[in-house]
Every structure is written in C-alpha cells, then in structure tokens.
Amino acid sequence: MPEGIFCNKKPIETEEALKAFMGDTSGAQYYKEMQSLDVDSDLLWKTIQNTCKSRIRTWLEICAHCGMCAESCFLYLVNDRDPKQVPAYKIQSTLGEIVKRKGKVDNEFMRMAMETAWAKCTCCNRCGLYCPHGIDMGVMFGYLRGLLYQQGFVPWEMKIGAGMHRVYRAQMDVTEEEFVETFQWMAEEYEEEYVGLTVPVDVENADILYTVNAREVKHYPEDLAEAAILFHAAGENWTIPSKGWELTSLAMFAGDWAACKMQVESVYDAMERLKPKRMVGTECGHAHRATVIEGPYWAGRKDGQTPVPSIHYIEWLAEALREGKLKIDPEKRIKQPVTLQDSCNYVRNHGLREVAREILSYIVEPGYFRDMSPNKEHNFCCGGGGGFNGIGLFRHQRNKGLMTKRDQILKTGAKLVIAPCHNCWDAIRDLEEEYEIGIKWSFLKPLILSMLVVPDHMKPEE
Amino acid sequence: MYELLTGIIFYISIGVCVVGMIIRTALYFRGLAWNLDRVAYKAFPKQGFQGAVRSIYKWLLPFGTHGWRKQPFMTVIFFSFHLGAVLVPLCLLAHNIFLEEKLGFHLITMPNLLADFLSWVAVISAVFIVLRRIALPEVRILTTWYDYLIIAISVAPFITGLLARYEVGDYSFWLIAHIVSGEILLLAIPFTKLSHVFLFFASRAQLGMDYGIKRGGLKGTKMAW
Numbered sequence: 001m002p003e004g005i006f007c008n009k010k011p012i013e014t015e016e017a018l019k020a021f022m023g024d025t026s027g028a029q030y031y032k033e034m035q036s037l038d039v040d041s042d043l044l045w046k047t048i049q050n051t052c053k054s055r056i057r058t059w060l061e062i063c064a065h066c067g068m069c070a071e072s073c074f075l076y077l078v079n080d081r082d083p084k085q086v087p088a089y090k091i092q093s094t095l096g097e098i099v100k101r102k103g104k105v106d107n108e109f110m111r112m113a114m115e116t117a118w119a120k121c122t123c124c125n126r127c128g129l130y131c132p133h134g135i136d137m138g139v140m141f142g143y144l145r146g147l148l149y150q151q152g153f154v155p156w157e158m159k160i161g162a163g164m165h166r167v168y169r170a171q172m173d174v175t176e177e178e179f180v181e182t183f184q185w186m187a188e189e190y191e192e193e194y195v196g197l198t199v200p201v202d203v204e205n206a207d208i209l210y211t212v213n214a215r216e217v218k219h220y221p222e223d224l225a226e227a228a229i230l231f232h233a234a235g236e237n238w239t240i241p242s243k244g245w246e247l248t249s250l251a252m253f254a255g256d257w258a259a260c261k262m263q264v265e266s267v268y269d270a271m272e273r274l275k276p277k278r279m280v281g282t283e284c285g286h287a288h289r290a291t292v293i294e295g296p297y298w299a300g301r302k303d304g305q306t307p308v309p310s311i312h313y314i315e316w317l318a319e320a321l322r323e324g325k326l327k328i329d330p331e332k333r334i335k336q337p338v339t340l341q342d343s344c345n346y347v348r349n350h351g352l353r354e355v356a357r358e359i360l361s362y363i364v365e366p367g368y369f370r371d372m373s374p375n376k377e378h379n380f381c382c383g384g385g386g387g388f389n390g391i392g393l394f395r396h397q398r399n400k401g402l403m404t405k406r407d408q409i410l411k412t413g414a415k416l417v418i419a420p421c422h423n424c425w426d427a428i429r430d431l432e433e434e435y436e437i438g439i440k441w442s443f444l445k446p447l448i449l450s451m452l453v454v455p456d457h458m459k460p461e462e
Numbered sequence: 463m464y465e466l467l468t469g470i471i472f473y474i475s476i477g478v479c480v481v482g483m484i485i486r487t488a489l490y491f492r493g494l495a496w497n498l499d500r501v502a503y504k505a506f507p508k509q510g511f512q513g514a515v516r517s518i519y520k521w522l523l524p525f526g527t528h529g530w531r532k533q534p535f536m537t538v539i540f541f542s543f544h545l546g547a548v549l550v551p552l553c554l555l556a557h558n559i560f561l562e563e564k565l566g567f568h569l570i571t572m573p574n575l576l577a578d579f580l581s582w583v584a585v586i587s588a589v590f591i592v593l594r595r596i597a598l599p600e601v602r603i604l605t606t607w608y609d610y611l612i613i614a615i616s617v618a619p620f621i622t623g624l625l626a627r628y629e630v631g632d633y634s635f636w637l638i639a640h641i642v643s644g645e646i647l648l649l650a651i652p653f654t655k656l657s658h659v660f661l662f663f664a665s666r667a668q669l670g671m672d673y674g675i676k677r678g679g680l681k682g683t684k685m686a687w
Contacts, residue, residue, distance in 0.1 A: 054493025058665055062658045065609050066540075067601035068533055076600070083603035092604070129687065130529040132521055132540075133662055134669035293676060297500035304502030304676060351678015351685070377678075377686055378528060 004033025009040065009152040011256060012163025018173075021163065026392050027156025037152050039110055045103030047150060052099065056143060059135040060096050063088055069137065072130035074380040074404040075120055087127040087137040090116050095144045114153040117144050119394035122386035122401075124344040129378065145255030154254055155391040161250025165259045169266040170214040170246040180242050182217045186225035194229050194458045202274060203239035208316070209276035209308070210240050211247040211267060211291070213284045213422050226445035227282065230317075233455055234325035238280075244270030247281040248422075249290030253387030257298065264295035271307040279310040283443045285343030285421035286385070288312045293350055312346050314355045314420050317444060321362045332451035334364045339372055339414035341405075341428065342379040343421035353377055356420055359444060363451060370412035380404050382419070384427030402431040410437055417441045464634075467641045472564060475645040482652025483660045490664045499672070506675045513674015513685075514667035520687040521666060527687040539590040546584025547616060550577050550623075551644070578627070581620050588617045612655050618643035 003009065007030045012018050024030050069087040070076050076085035083089065094113040098105055105113075121141040128136030148154055149162070164171050170179075180201055187199045200206065208231065216223040231238045244266040251259035271279060281288050292310045296303070320326040340360060346352045353376040360369050372379060383402035388394065405427065409417055419425040419441055428441040496503050503510055520526045530537040551557060554577045558568035572580075592613060595605045622643050626636035650656050673685040 051498055053495050053498055054490045055495075055499050055665075055668055057493075058490060058661055062655060062661050062665060063604075064655065064658065065595075065601065065604035065606070066536070067598060067604055068529055068536060070600035071532060072529075081600065083599045086600045086603060089603050128669060129685075130532070132529065133658065134517060134521075134666040136669060136672075294500055297497055297502075300497065302496065302502060303505040304496070304500070305505075349677050351673075351681040351683025353678075353683060 002036070002038035003152075004030070004037060006030040007033035007037050007152055009150065011166060011259065012159065013166055015167050015173075018160070018163045018167055022160060024156075030156045030159075031393065034111065034153065035107070037107060037110075039105060039107060039151055041103040041105070043103075044098065044105075044147060044151060047147060048099060048103060051146075052143070056095075056140055057099070059133070059140060060092070060099060062133055063092065063135055064133065066132070069127040069131050069135075072127045074124075074126070074383070075122075075401055078401055078404045085120060087121070088131075088135075090120050091137045091140050091144070095140055095147075098144075098147065110148065110151060110153040113144065114148055114155065115394070117141050117148055118155050118158070118387060118391060119397045122344075122381045122384070122388050124381035124385055125348055126344070126378070126380065129348070142252075142255070145253075146257055147255070149255035155387070155393055157390045157392065158250065158254035158387055161387070161390070162254040162256035162259045165246075165249065165251045165256075165263045168214075169244070169263060171248045171250045172214040172218050174214045174217045174246075176242050176245075179212075179214075179217050179245050180240070182221050183224045183228070183240060186221045187228050190225045190229060192460060194232065194454070195460055196458060197228055197232055199228055200239040202242050203237075204274050205276065206237050206239040206274065207277045208236050208238040209271060209274055209279045210238055210282075211245050211270075211279060212240075212282045213248045213287055214246055215248075215422060216282065223282070223443065223445060226449050227313075229449060229458075230320075230326065230445060230452075233452060233458060234320045235455075236320075236325070239274065239276065241267075241270035241274055244268070244273075247287035247291050248284060249287065249295075250387065250390075252286065252290045252294065253390075260290065260295070261298040264291050264299050267291050267295070268299055268307050276308055278308050279306065280316045281310065281312060283313045283420040283422070283425075283445065285345035285423055287422070289345040289349055293345075312350075312352060312355075312420075314346075314352065314359060314444065317448065318355050318358045321359060326448065327453035328362055328448070328451050329453050334368060334416065334447070334451075336368060336416055337370050337412065337414040338364055338368055338416040338418060339370050339409060339412040340375075341372075341382060341417055341419040341421065341424045342376055343419075343424050344379070344381050344385060345421070345423075347379065348377045351377075356418070356444075360418070363447060370414045372408045372412055380408060382421075382424035382427035384430065385423050389423060389426050389430070399430075399434050402427060402434060406431045406435050406437060409439060415439055418444060418447065420444050463638060464641075467638065467645065468560070468564070471645060472641075475648040476565075479648040479651050483657075486652055486657060487660050487664055490661060494668065499668070501668075501672045501676050503671055503675070506680065509674045509679045510671035511674075513672070513679050514670035516684065517670025517673065517687065518663055518666045529687070536594065539587045539594070542583045543587035543591060546580040546587070546620070550580050550584065551619070553577070578624075581624055581627075585617060585620050585624070588613060588620075608655070612650075615643075615647055615650050615654075615656065619647055 073087050079085050094116045123138040123142050125138035183199045187197050191197050249263050383405045388398045524541045553572040555571045558571045562568040595601050622640035626640050
C-alpha cells in the first residue's frame with residue numbers, strides 16, 4: 001500500500017478531510033499506514049536540486065566533524081550526552097544522507113529522519129551560535145521538515161496543524177465569526193469592570209492592528225480581554241481584523257511551506273486592507289517568527305519586511321510602560337523570586353533580548369529578578385519548541401527534554417516564571433505537571449493587569 | 463624530478479588552487495538565494511556587511527566567542543594548529559625565495575626559528591586533534607576516514623618539511639616528499655573539506671548577514687557570538 005487513506009503525500013485541504021483525519025484517534029491508523037508509505041525518490045531529489053542551494057550544501061560539505069556543537073544542544077545534554085544527539089550527527093545522518101544518496105532512501109530511513117527532525121531538534125537554532133563555521137543546524141532541520149512533509153512523513157498532529165491553516169487560516173478550527181464574537185463577548189464580560197471597553201473590528205488606519213493565537217480564542221479567551229483592557233487603558237487607537245487575525249503557523253513546524261505562505265498572506269492582506277500604522281502580535285514566540293521574521297520571505301517580499309512594521313507584544317508593552325501610557329502601582333509589584341523564559345523565536349531569532357527585561361524592571365521589586373543561566377540569546381529552548389509540545393508520539397522524549405528547563409529554573413530559586421510565549425508557557429506548565437517543582441508560570445498580560453493603575457475614565461461609578 | 467615538481471606541476475597546483483578558490487567562492491555567493499535562505503541580502507547590504515564582518519572577526523579571535531570559551535582545550539589546539547598552518551606556508555623564508563623565483567613576488571617572511579616553532583606546534587596540535595577525535599564520543603561518532611585523510615593531507619607537508627629541515631636521513635628525499643605533499647595540499651583545497659580555507663569566511667559571512675539583517679541586526683542587536 002503505497003499511499004494510505006490518512007498517511008499520504010497530499011495535504012489536508014477541506015474541512016471534511018480534516019474531520020475524518022482527526023477521527024483517527026492519536027493517528028493510530030495514520031502511523032500504521034506510514035510503515036508502508038512509499039518514498040518518491042525522484043520527487044525528493046528534484047526538490048533538493050531546486051531548493052538546496054549553496055548555503056545548505058556548503059554547510060553539509062564543510063562541517064569539520066569537530067563536535068563543538070554537541071554541548072550547545074539541550075537534547076544532547078539532557079539525554080546523558082548520547083553521541084546520537086550531537087546536532088552535526090543528527091543532520092548529517094538524515095539530510096546529509098538524503099543528499100549524498102540523491103534521494104534514494106527507503107521508508108525506514110524516512111521514519112528515522114522524521115523522528116530525528118521532530119523529536120531530536122526543536123529548531124531553536126542554538127547550535128548555530130556554537131559552530132565555528134556558522135553552520136545552523138536548526139535551519140537545516142527546518143528545511144528537512146519540508147522535505148519530509150512533502151513525502152508524507154510528518155507527525156500526525158503536525159499534519160492536522162498544517163491542515164487547519166489551509167482550511168481555516170488558523171491553527172485551530174476557529175472561524176472568522178467565532179473569533180470576532182469571542183473577542184467581543186470577552187469585552188462585554190469585562191465591560192462593567194472597565195468602563196468603555198470595546199473591541200474595534202476592521203477599523204481602517206488605526207495605530208495598531210492586533211493579531212492573536214487561535215488558542216486564545218478557543219481556550220484562553222481571558223487573554224483577549226486582557227489585551228483589550230491594556231490597549232484601552234493605554235489609550236491606543238487599535239483594531240482587530242475580522243480576517244487575517246491569526247499570527248501563528250503550525251504549518252511552519254510541519255514544514256508545509258505552501259500553507260505557511262497562505263497563512264501569512266491572510267495577515268498581510270489584513271494589513272493592506274486596513275492600513276494600520278503597525279501590527280502588534282500577541283505573546284507568542286513562533287507566531288512572531290512565522291508572521292514577522294520568516295513570513296515576508298514565504299510571501300515573496302524581497303525586503304523581508306511585513307507590509308506594515310510589526311512588533312511583538314513585549315515591544316509594545318515595554319514602550320507603553322516606558323512612555324507612561326500604562327502605569328504600574330509600585331505597591332503591587334512582584335515581590336517574590338521571579339525568572340524569565342527567553343523565547344528562542346524572538347530572542348535568538350530577532351534580537352529582542354533586552355525588551356522583556358525592561359518590562360521586568362518596571363513590574364518586579366528590585367532584587368527579586370533572578371536570571372536563568374545561560375540566558376538571552378544563549379538561553380536553552382523551553383523543551384517544547386518547534387512543535388515538540390504537541391506531538392503525542394514523542395511525548396516521552398519531550399518530557400525528558402523538559403528537564404533542562406526544570407533544572408535551569410530550579411537553579412534560580414524562582415517561584416514564578418514569566419513566559420511571554422505560548423510554547424514556552426505550555427512547556428513550563430507541563431514540566432510543573434510532570435516534575436512538580438512548585439512553581440507558577442504566567443504571561444505578562446495578567447501580571448500587568450494585576451498591578452495596573454486603572455485610568456479614572458475606565459473606573460466604574462461607585 | 464625536482465625540476466618537474468617545481469616547474470609545471472607547481473604552476474598547475476598553485477593555479478588550480480587559486481582559480482578553484484575564486485570560482486568556488488563566486489559560486490557560493492551566486493548560490494545564495496534571498497527567498498530560499500530567507501535573508502534579504504540585497505535589501506540591506508550595509509547591515510549584512512556589518513553582520514558578516516562581525517561574525518568572521520569574533521570567531522577569528524581565540525576565546526572571542528561563547529563557543530571558544532566553552533571549550534578551552536579545543537580552542538588552544540585549534541588555534542595552535544591553524545596559526546602554523548596559515549603562517550608557515552605563507553611566510554617561511556625558503557617558500558618566499560621560491561615564490562620570488564617562480565612567480566616574481568614574495569610575502570612577508572618570518573625568522574626561521576619562529577617557523578620551526580610554529581611547525582612543531584602545528585604538528586603537536588594535530589596529534590591532539592586526532593586524539594580528541596578518538597577520545598571524545600561526541601566527536602568519534604562524527605569522524606570518518608575522510609576526516610583523517612584531510613588531517614593527513616594537512617599535516618604531511620609539516621612533517622616532511624621538518625624532516626628535510628633537520629636533514630633526517632636523505633635530505634633530497636624529504637624535500638621531494640615535502641614538495642609533493644605540499645602540491646597535493648594545494649590541489650586538495652578547492653575540492654575537499656579543505657575548501658573551508660576560504661568557505662569558512664563565506665559561511666561565517668552568510669550567518670553573519672542572517673543575524674545582521676533578519677535575526678536582530680535591524681533591531682540594533684549585535685549578536686553575542
């Protein structure tokens with residue numbers, strides 16, 4: 001059986017197909033079918049010839065096999081320094097072999113490559129900082145994921161994620177109506193507490209276009225309310241787009257480049273339609289990377305820039321606090337040991353290493369902030385990045401991976417971990433569930449809200 | 463034999479090496495693709511250039527990066543080896559006399575005593591590099607026969623050169639062996655992993671541009687290599 005009913009080389013394009021696919025609980029049949037999925041070697045080699053150019057080819061060729069990348073990889077360290085977890089080995093034994101064999105690899109090889117690409121690398125790009133030749137294996141794994149996706153060797157949840165983007169232009173089955181209704185409903189819920197709270201939809205020429213993560217709509221709608229309250233309190237002229245509101249891209253994790261393009265184009269269309277001064281995205285790391293850092297390239301924008309300047313939520317927050325648009329009650333600042341999780345996707349990959357620290361300087365009582373070690377652009381991945389959090393098949397490996405972050409947090413002695421990234425937030429929640437180290441974790445929005453000096457015009461009349 | 467090796471074969475070796483390096487470097491940069499690499503090279507040439515220079519410069523400094531500082535033993539043997547491997551062939555007095563005679567120009571020369579010292583340091587460092595390959599599991603798993611071949615090609619001119627220098631046994635034999643191994647090295651540079659002699663700069667420049675343009679450079683963040 002070359003192509004399975006679920007496991008095949010075709011992306012999920014319709015709601016019906018998506019529902020049927022998800023009906024296969026945990027991908028039991030999907031993974032069974034994968035055991036006999038054919039490899040289209042000609043397509044694989046043709047794709048490599050068209051897309052594997054001098055950067056990656058040179059990386060594969062000049063790797064000096066020096067092993068200096070080993071210790072940069074948290075999965076190598078946490079797996080008892082297993083040599084098979086050395087980044088250079090992982091990429092040479094997968095992508096390197098595929099290129100060397102001109103695509104002539106078998107099913108078993110591709111399944112091994114799939115496990116390596118999704119369970120042994122989170123595309124955190126830390127190894128790239130430690131290679132003397134400047135070989136970024138995270139970039140290569142991102143590329144390998146694309147090849148694997150094209151051949152149908154992709155974890156079940158990743159195929160669903162990519163399918164969601166194709167069908168809904170969102171990582172979850174949230175329609176445009178559901179998004180707007182949920183946002184407005186949340187504002188109504190808080191209207192009595194915060195007078196005048198509204199959610200401006202599709203307002204043209206606003207100062208800020210706000211985009212979110214579909215999970216907030218589906219599972220954490222309070223986050224939407226918090227965003228609305230903070231924009232309102234800061235006196236911002238903001239709006240949400242009814243279309244093109246999803247900042248994230250599970251398609252990026254899946255390696256479905258066509259879906260990546262479709263997804264970001266929906267957001268860029270909203271920018272072009274509503275012409276805001278700039279876009280602010282929610283507290284999510286990979287979403288920022290997808291829409292702001294990588295997205296312009298998927299969409300074929302030669303300057304690598306989004307249609308309007310786009311910033312991460314922490315950049316807006318730091319600015320609002322710095323400029324006094326939002327005021328913090330000094331009495332309510334955090335007075336317990338607290339640490340910060342640097343998200344690889346916007347710290348290592350976008351240089352935002354000081355921004356969250358500036359925010360902390362406003363909201364943490366001096367002396368209570370404990371930095372992790374290593375930190376900033378040298379910080380370790382939360383343990384669940386690159387889709388690792390969401391893949392049931394690799395849950396065991398992911399839980400092992402969480403130990404790095406667990407130990408980093410324990411060393412700080414912090415009881416609260418601030419994680420302005422959905423993926424990191426999830427990973428830290430899961431590590432607390434798994435290892436019970438007695439910590440709390442939080443996004444920035446609820447913390448800011450808990451210590452905000454609410455402007456008079458927003459206070460309800462007594 | 464000597465005439466042949468220092469005549470036509472020398473010209474072929476040096477020519478292939480230099481032309482090969484130029485062609486491959488040009489092909490490397492021509493093969494960079496803004497859309498596939500996802501780096502807007504042409505849109506931000508200044509930031510790209512600054513990022514590239516910084517990325518190369520930091521890694522050329524011993525202990526200049528987090529990576530070098532993290533592995534002090536490797537850093538010492540690496541720089542000790544490369545110091546000799548780069549300086550001795552280029553600045554040895556005898557090489558420059560030869561160069562003047564054959565090509566009509568020469569480079570800066572170094573005292574013979576320093577050349578001796580650097581050669582010994584390079585050979586000893588190479589031994590440690592091999593031992594490190596054997597001893598460390600994370601390096602052993604990556605190592606293939608090809609890596610040893612590359613080390614052998616790189617070190618052979620030093621060993622034969624030193625044996626000729628000290629006139630161990632038959633001087634003319636070691637001299638011929640030295641010239642042959644040197645020419646093998648020259649010929650190998652453009653076609654093997656030794657291409658890192660120039661592709662190191664290309665690859666480092668590329669990642670430097672990536673960081674200088676896309677990954678924080680435009681935000682004013684200089685990556686702490």
